[in-house]
Amino acid sequence: MIEQHKRCPFCKSRNIIFYVDALHSGTKGKCENCGATSGCIDNVWNWNSRPIEDALRAENDRLKIENEVLEYKYAEITCSMQFGSEHD
Numbered sequence: 001m002i003e004q005h006k007r008c009p010f011c012k013s014r015n016i017i018f019y020v021d022a023l024h025s026g027t028k029g030k031c032e033n034c035g036a037t038s039g040c041i042d043n044v045w046n047w048n049s050r051p052i053e054d055a056l057r058a059e060n061d062r063l064k065i066e067n068e069v070l071e072y073k074y075a076e077i078t079c080s081m082q083f084g085s086e087h088d
C-alpha cells in the first residue's frame with residue numbers, strides 16, 4: 001500500500017514533492033503550489049507527523065464535548081428555574 005501524504009498545512013494542496021537535499025543530507029518535502037518547505041524528514045510519515053496540530057485537534061474535540069455537556073446542564077438549570085419560579 002502506498003502511503004498517502006497529508007495536504008500542505010498552509011494552502012491545503014496535495015501537490016507535494018519529496019527531494020533529497022544534499023547540502024543538509026536529508027529529504028525534504030516541498031509544496032509545489034505555495035512553495036512551503038519542510039525541514040529534513042526521513043520519509044512521508046514524518047511529513048504526516050504534526051504533533052502540535054494533532055494535539056490541538058484532540059483538545060478542540062474535547063472542548064466541543066465539554067461545551068455540549070455544559071450547554072445541556074445550563075438548559076436543565078434554566079428550565080428548572082423557570083418552573084421553580086412559577087410555584088413561588
Ligand SMILES: [Zn+2]
Nearest residue numbers: 008011031034
Ligand atoms: Zn502549500
